[in-house]
Each structure stands twice: as C-alpha cells, then as structure tokens.
Amino acid sequence: MLLQLRITNPNQVPGRLLRGIVYPGRRVSHWRVSQWMRVSLRGFWSQSSGKLCMFGIGSYANLRDANVVVKLNYPLDLTVLHSLISGTVESFDDKSSLGYFEPISILGLSQSLNYKFTLMGNENGNGCVGRSDEVSLSLNNLSQGACTVFRGHVDKFELEYGSQCDNISCNPLGLDAGRLPAFMYFRVVRCVERRRFRMILGFPDSSYVGTVFPFYPNTTLVSEGIWDEKENQLCAVACRILKFDGSWVNNNPEVGGCSIRLKLRFPAVLSLRNRSTVLGQIWSDKAVGESGYFSRIEFEGSLKVLRGIQGLQYKYTEIDRVSKSCAEKITARGKGNTYPDGYSSDMRFSMFVRNSKGQVTEGYTSPLFVSDQSYDEQMSGVPSMLTKGKLKANRIHNSNLLNVSYMISFNPPPDFKFGGVVSSTEVKIGAEGLYNMKTGLLCMIGCLHLRSNDKILIKNQSLDCEIMVNVQFPPLNARGGESVKGTIESTRQKSDHYYFDPLQLSSYSISTSQADASIWRMDFEIIMVLMSNTLACVFVGLQLLHVKKHPDVLPNISIVMLVVITLGHMIPLVLNFEALFMANHSQQNPFLGSGGWLEVNEVVVRMVTMIAFLLELRLLQLTWSSRQDEGSEPDLWVSEKRVLYMTLPLYIGGGFTAWFVHIWKSSHQKRFKPLKLSRHRFKFPREPTYQSLSLWEDFKSYAGLLLDGFLLPQILFNILFNPEGKALACSFYAGTTVVRILPHAYDLYRAHSSAWFLDLSYIYADHRMDFYSTTWDIIIPIGGLLFALLVYFQQRFGNRFILPKRARESSYEKVPVIGNDDL
Numbered sequence: 001m002l003l004q005l006r007i008t009n010p011n012q013v014p015g016r017l018l019r020g021i022v023y024p025g026r027r028v029s030h031w032r033v034s035q036w037m038r039v040s041l042r043g044f045w046s047q048s049s050g051k052l053c054m055f056g057i058g059s060y061a062n063l064r065d066a067n068v069v070v071k072l073n074y075p076l077d078l079t080v081l082h083s084l085i086s087g088t089v090e091s092f093d094d095k096s097s098l099g100y101f102e103p104i105s106i107l108g109l110s111q112s113l114n115y116k117f118t119l120m121g122n123e124n125g126n127g128c129v130g131r132s133d134e135v136s137l138s139l140n141n142l143s144q145g146a147c148t149v150f151r152g153h154v155d156k157f158e159l160e161y162g163s164q165c166d167n168i169s170c171n172p173l174g175l176d177a178g179r180l181p182a183f184m185y186f187r188v189v190r191c192v193e194r195r196r197f198r199m200i201l202g203f204p205d206s207s208y209v210g211t212v213f214p215f216y217p218n219t220t221l222v223s224e225g226i227w228d229e230k231e232n233q234l235c236a237v238a239c240r241i242l243k244f245d246g247s248w249v250n251n252n253p254e255v256g257g258c259s260i261r262l263k264l265r266f267p268a269v270l271s272l273r274n275r276s277t278v279l280g281q282i283w284s285d286k287a288v289g290e291s292g293y294f295s296r297i298e299f300e301g302s303l304k305v306l307r308g309i310q311g312l313q314y315k316y317t318e319i320d321r322v323s324k325s326c327a328e329k330i331t332a333r334g335k336g337n338t339y340p341d342g343y344s345s346d347m348r349f350s351m352f353v354r355n356s357k358g359q360v361t362e363g364y365t366s367p368l369f370v371s372d373q374s375y376d377e378q379m380s381g382v383p384s385m386l387t388k389g390k391l392k393a394n395r396i397h398n399s400n401l402l403n404v405s406y407m408i409s410f411n412p413p414p415d416f417k418f419g420g421v422v423s424s425t426e427v428k429i430g431a432e433g434l435y436n437m438k439t440g441l442l443c444m445i446g447c448l449h450l451r452s453n454d455k456i457l458i459k460n461q462s463l464d465c466e467i468m469v470n471v472q473f474p475p476l477n478a479r480g481g482e483s484v485k486g487t488i489e490s491t492r493q494k495s496d497h498y499y500f501d502p503l504q505l506s507s508y509s510i511s512t513s514q515a516d517a518s519i520w521r522m523d524f525e526i527i528m529v530l531m532s533n534t535l536a537c538v539f540v541g542l543q544l545l546h547v548k549k550h551p552d553v554l555p556n557i558s559i560v561m562l563v564v565i566t567l568g569h570m571i572p573l574v575l576n577f578e579a580l581f582m583a584n585h586s587q588q589n590p591f592l593g594s595g596g597w598l599e600v601n602e603v604v605v606r607m608v609t610m611i612a613f614l615l616e617l618r619l620l621q622l623t624w625s626s627r628q629d630e631g632s633e634p635d636l637w638v639s640e641k642r643v644l645y646m647t648l649p650l651y652i653g654g655g656f657t658a659w660f661v662h663i664w665k666s667s668h669q670k671r672f673k674p675l676k677l678s679r680h681r682f683k684f685p686r687e688p689t690y691q692s693l694s695l696w697e698d699f700k701s702y703a704g705l706l707l708d709g710f711l712l713p714q715i716l717f718n719i720l721f722n723p724e725g726k727a728l729a730c731s732f733y734a735g736t737t738v739v740r741i742l743p744h745a746y747d748l749y750r751a752h753s754s755a756w757f758l759d760l761s762y763i764y765a766d767h768r769m770d771f772y773s774t775t776w777d778i779i780i781p782i783g784g785l786l787f788a789l790l791v792y793f794q795q796r797f798g799n800r801f802i803l804p805k806r807a808r809e810s811s812y813e814k815v816p817v818i819g820n821d822d823l
Contacts, residue, residue, distance in 0.1 A: 050074035066099035067092035119237040120226045136232035137266040145194025146227035155186045157301035170295045187213045195227035217241045233265040271315045275430045276300035314369035318445040322433040326443035337475035339440035342370045342402040349507040353410045356501035363410025405432040419500030440473035466491045525764035533608040539735040540615040546729035554626035556723035560713035562620040568707030569613040639721035658702040704770030711787035718799035726795045737788040744777040
C-alpha cells in the first residue's frame with residue numbers, strides 16, 4: 001500500500017512530503033521522507049485497532065544518525081468522516097543528542113478500497129439545488145461513464161465571486177480564513193460504479209505554483225459525490241478538516257462541518273464568451289449569518305479530454321462583426337498560391353509575441369473549432385469523408401471562407417508591458433472569425449481573459465472583447481524565411497483603461513509538407529555522410545595497399561600532409577567524444593522524434609571517422625618508420641623541415657584569423673538559437689534569445705578547411721625534394737579530393753533548391769565542420785581540384801614542372817663515392 005503523507009512541524013519548513021511503502025503483513029521497511037529524512041524502519045501493525053508502530057535508524061538534515069519512531073492511526077470504518085490517517089514521527093534519542101528532534105505530525109488521506117459512501121445516496125441529484133437551463137454533455141456513452149473524464153490527475157479551476165462579496169463572507173474556508181482564494185484544485189481520489197466519486201478540494205493562496213495537489217489541512221476539503229445521469233451534472237458534499245492546530249500529538253484530527261455543496265457540469269455548447277468546458281458552483285447550505293455560511297461561488301476551467309466527446313458544439317456569435325471589420329481583407333482573391341487547409345495541423349503554431357517596447361515572450365495558438373467540428377477531434381483521426389462533407393456544408397457566402405475559433409495564450413514575464421490591467425503569468429485570448437483558404441488570411445474578434453494574480457475575479461467583469469486579431473499564413477510552398485505573421489490590437493480608445501498597444505505575432509512554424517520534405521532531406525543526408533566516411537576509409541586503405549606493393553615510395557610521402565589529414569579527422573572526434581557514449585540532449589537535433597535515429601547515426605558516423613583516423617595513423621607510422629632506416633636519405637628530413645617552415649606559419653596565421661573573425665562575429669553579429677521542433681508538434685525556444693557561435697565550432701570549421709587542402713604539403717615536398725616514383729595512389733588523392741568537394745557542391749544545391757531548411761539542422765555538409773557559403777562552396781572545390789591536378793602532373797611530368805626551366809635542374813649532381821678499393 002503506497003502512502004503519501006504531509007509533515008507539519010512548527011520548527012521546520014512546511015510542505016515536506018513523507019512517502020512510504022507499507023507492505024502487507026507485520027514488517028514494514030524503506031520509509032522515506034523526501035529531501036528531508038531517509039530511515040529504514042521495521043514495526044508492527046494491529047488490524048483490530050488500526051495502529052502502526054515502526055522503529056528505525058536513519059539520517060535527516062545534516063545529521064548522521066537518528067533513532068526514529070513512527071506511529072500511525074488508520075481509520076477502521078472508512079467513510080468521509082473517518083478517512084484521515086494521522087500520526088507522528090518522534091525521536092527516540094536523548095534531548096542532548098545531536099540526532100534529537102521535536103515530534104513531527106503526519107496527516108494523510110486513506111485510499112483504501114473499503115470506503116463506504118454515506119453522504120451521497122443512490123438517488124440522482126442528492127445534494128444539488130435546482131437545475132441548469134443550458135444543455136450539458138452526457139457521459140453515459142463513455143466506456144467508464146463519468147469515471148472516464150476524471151483520471152486521477154489534478155485539475156485547476158478559477159473561482160468567480162459575486163459583487164456582494166464585499167459585504168457577506170464568500171470564503172469557503174471560513175470567516176477567519178483570511179484572503180479569498182483565487183483557484184480551486186480538484187482531484188478525484190477514486191471513482192466506482194461509473195459515477196460515484198471520492199474527491200479532495202484545495203484552496204491554497206496565490207503563491208502556490210505547484211502541479212501536485214496542495215494538501216494543506218487548513219485549505220483542503222474532503223468530499224464525495226455522484227454523477228446525476230439525468231441532469232448530466234456532478235453533485236457533491238464537502239467537509240472541512242477539524243481540530244487542526246499544527247499538531248496531532250495529543251489528539252486526532254476529524255472531518256466535519258459537511259455543509260458545503262458542489263455542482264459541476266460540462267456545457268454542450270461553447271461560444272466566444274464561454275470557452276470553459278467545465279462550469280460549476282460551490283456554496284453553503286447554512287442560513288445567512290450562521291457559522292460556516294458563505295455566499296455562492298462559481299468556478300470554471302477546461303478539460304481537454306472533453307473536446308473529443310460526441311455532442312460538444314460551438315456557437316459563433318461574432319461572424320457578422322468580423323465580416324464588417326475585415327470586409328476588404330477577407331474577400332480578397334488568391335494569387336495562385338496554396339495555403340493550409342482549415343482542418344490541417346498547420347493551423348496551430350507556436351509563436352513569439354512582441355510588444356511596442358520590443359519585449360518578447362513565448363506563446364501558442366491552436367484552433368478550437370473549425371466550422372462545426374472540434375479541431376482536437378479532427379486531429380484525433382476523424383474520417384476524411386466526414387471532414388470534407390462538413391467543410392463543404394459549412395462554407396459561408398464566399399466558398400473560400402471558413403468559420404474558425406481559436407485559443408491564444410502566452411506567458412509574459414513580470415516586466416512585460418501589456419496594458420494596465422493584466423499582471424498574470426498567463427494571458428489567454430479566445431477568438432473567432434473567418435479564414436480565407438485562398439489567401440491564408442485569418443481575421444478574428446478576440447476576448448481577453450482579465451484574470452490577474454493579485455485580483456479576485458468578479459463575475460461578468462472578466463472579459464474584454466474589444467480586440468482584433470489578424471494572422472497571415474505563408475503559402476505551403478514558401479521558401480525558407482517566410483513564417484506566420486500577425487497582430488493583436490485593441491479597438492478601444494487610448495484613454496480607455498483596458499487599451500493596450502498592438503502586439504506583433506511571429507512564428508517560424510513550417511507546414512507538414514515542408515516538414516516531410518526536410519525529414520526526407522535529412523534521411524538522404526544520413527546516407528550521404530555514411531557513404532562519404534566509408535569512402536574515406538576505402539581510399540586510405542587503397543593507399544596502404546599501394547605502399548605495400550611499392551614500399552620504396554613510402555619515404556617520399558610528406559609527413560606534414562599525413563599529420564594534417566590525421567588531425568583533420570582527430571579534432572572533430574576529440575571535440576565530439578561524448579557523442580560516442582551518450583546523447584547530448586542540450587544540443588540534440590531539431591527533428592529527433594523518430595526513436596533516436598539521428599543519435600544512432602551520430603554514433604555510427606563517429607565510429608567510421610575513428611576507423612579512418614586509425615588507418616591514417618597507420619599510414620603515418622609506416623612513413624615515419626621508413627625514414628628511420630639506415631639507407632634513408634638525410635635530404636628527406638631537410639625537405640620535410642622546409643615544408644613545415646612554409647606551411648606552419650600559414651596554418652597558424654589561419655588559426656589566428658579564425659579567432660579574430662570569431663571575436664568580431666561575437667561582438668557585431670547575433671544568431672538565433674536552433675529551433676526545437678518535433679515531427680508531430682512543432683516546439684520553439686521559450687524566447688528568441690541570441691547566442692554566438694562557440695570558439696570550438698569555429699576551430700572545427702577551420703580544421704575542415706585544412707583538411708580540404710591536405711595535398712598542399714605534398715606538392716611543396718615534391719618540389720623541394722623531387723622524389724622519384726608515384727608516392728600517392730591516384731585513387732587516394734583523387735578520391736579523397738572528391739569526398740571533400742561533394743559536400744560543398746551539395747550545399748550549393750541545398751541552398752538554392754530546398755523549399756525550407758534550418759540552420760544547424762545539417763547532417764551532411766555540416767556547417768559546424770567546415771566553411772560553407774556560396775563563396776566558399778566555389779573556392780574550396782576549385783582549390784581542391786587544382787591541388788589534385790598538380791599532384792597528377794607532378795607524378796606524370798616531373799615534380800618541378802611548374803617551375804621555370806632553369807630552376808628545374810638540381811644545383812648539384814649526385815656522383816659515385818670513390819672507395820679505397822678504386823684507388
């Protein structure tokens with residue numbers, strides 16, 4: 001049996017959780033106090049008295065050891081009045097010991113299956129007063145009835161008070177409870193028989209921001225209810241937790257004061273001014289002035305699961321007003337482009353919201369209904385024939401127009417300037433209007449929800465519907481750079497209290513077709529990068545076979561060239577070594593939504609690159625060893641040193657140039673962070689912050705440039721030493737050159753033919769591994785081909801064929817050595 005209890009100790013910070021696992025039988029072990037105490041306990045359970053006693057040794061806070069006794073009292077006859085588990089955690093040490101602590105009280109809610117419903121009878125409607133004139137959703141056809149909707153998660157509802165709350169108590173927690181709560185947290189503990197519920201209701205203060213249920217005894221109500229299948233509403237009775245003074249060491253808590261009633265329903269018709277899928281009331285059945293009385297409070301909220309239930313409808317109320325306000329824009333004809341269909345996933349997008357001060361925050365926009373069909377229902381897989389039929393039947397007047405309703409939300413930071421009436425951490429705007437599928441223009445009237453963190457909401461004062469929302473979708477075949485654009489404007493006078501400056505909307509969302517094309521491109525690039533790295537291994541292997549057949553040419557290979565090509569593969573391996581063993585989630589690729597396929601690819605690429613590095617290292621070792629032989633010519637090392645003296649300043653100077661360019665870019669240029677997208681639902685960074693490229697990234701690009709010109713040291717060595725024979729196999733230098741050139745050719749094609757692409761989303765021709773731009777994509781291939789041709793002509797027509805004729809001859813001639821025998 002799993003228990004979740006809350007520790008209350010006047011000498012400690014409140015709100016600590018005590019979690020324990022109690023096994024059936026007499027012995028209990030592994031009791032844990034989260035972030036505060038960890039104790040291994042054993043003890044005894046008395047089934048007749050419902051008492052549990054355990055003893056253990058553990059540590060808490062910064063102390064090493066503590067002897068602990070845990071005592072718990074379980075209810076024997078489990079009902080709403082007897083549903084609490086109480087007890088203490090006590091120290092068994094002497095008061096002078098460092099491990100001693102004052103007794104800590106424990107309070108929890110029993111979740112035993114033996115609960116008996118006593119306050120709500122079998123009859124429908126018990127506990128509810130009156131009936132609603134509006135139609136509510138029926139849950140009878142669901143597989144588990146009303147239990148299907150409430151799945152044990154915590155729901156948060158906003159409370160709305162009447163104007164009379166200034167004179168009469170409206171606090172559901174009692175007259176002396178202090179400030180009126182702004183929200184009600186609702187959690188179903190258990191649901192049985194398709195319609196019978198055990199619930200707890202929480203009313204914490206506005207400072208609570210957690211996602212778990214706020215189980216504070218002073219602000220929690222224990223409740224049970226029944227779903228009225230005739231009126232389609234939940235009726236419940238709630239009770240307060242009594243005898244709470246911060247400790248239950250000497251007395252047991254009780255549940256009582258069950259004079260609170262609750263009614264909850266799911267409206268079948270939504271509209272612009274009523275977007276809540278949950279509506280309800282909570283009140284006291286006591287007389288005015290009687291102890292425990294409070295005035296009726298309404299609450300509302302949303303359960304997304306309800307949007308897909310059959311029977312939910314939307315009533316458009318502002319279409320005529322939109323038609324007048326956007327007459328010219330909405331009736332414009334298209335110019336031959338194709339825009340998103342009203343029911344497609346392209347209609348929802350993440351966005352950046354920018355105010356008149358230039359401040360930016362993040363938001364999200366999604367349709368609620370398209371024509372008469374729920375957008376969530378359509379996204380869940382409604383048959384296409386039904387969709388097309390509804391689409392055709394609900395187009396109005398102009399065949400290109402479609403009724404739509406939207407929900408817009410964004411989370412402004414505390415300093416975000418947005419009028420003078422909103423200070424909430426979440427802004428919600430409901431909107432409805434018309435969408436022109438031929439022009440991609442969406443024009444809507446919006447209602448701003450005026451909920452504020454520091455203001456109790458008064459009924460009928462919570463909406464500002466003088467707002468105009470315009471959104472322009474880009475064509476589906478738009479090239480990279482085009483995105484969703486829009487505005488949110490107040491139509492009030494500037495002197496009005498609710499007026500706010502226009503907000504600019506922008507999104508880097510892409511269409512489904514563009515996403516599919518980009519994913520296809522990345523799959524193609526995965527194949528290309530694996531082929532390129534494999535070919536690099538093959539060409540080095542062919543060079544090893546060449547020197548095996550012609551060992552006399554080994555000393556004629558430039559060691560500087562081999563060091564350059566080896567380091568060119570080693571540097572990316574060192575800088576990305578963690579990719580061989582772990583996924584770097586902070587830098588994972590935007591399209592990583594296919595079971596880690598790109599992560600697997602990255603590891604495979606690193607492994608193939610390592611194989612190429614080891615083969616090149618072997619070639620370097622063979623060349624070095626060949627020059628250590630006794631018969632090796634000393635002029636080999638002299639020429640090699642001269643090559644090093646000529647190339648090293650060039651490489652170092654290029655490195656410093658890359659460093660200075662990096663510093664200049666960091667101070668004068670800024671770049672967006674890579675967008676985080678998934679294949680099914682596109683996600684964006686929390687705000688459009690900027691970041692400069694890492695210095696390591698620039699050095700990796702520079703290492704790629706050195707690798708592109710790997711033949712330069714060999715060309716210089718051939719000129720200086722003028723060796724005989726063909727030191728390099730044609731397959732090695734020509735094939736490696738082609739492998740280095742192809743990424744730049746592909747980058748040119750990709751930049752000028754892709755419909756859409758993301759920076760830093762490259763796999764093949766990765767911009768972090770070499771210099772890529774239109775200019776570099778032309779210069780580097782030309783340079784690589786030139787170097788390969790020079791090596792070819794050197795090995796065919798002589799190493800110094802490019803020099804003037806006088807300089808081709810050696811300044812000395814080799815003469816035979818005269819020995820003593822010849823004298």
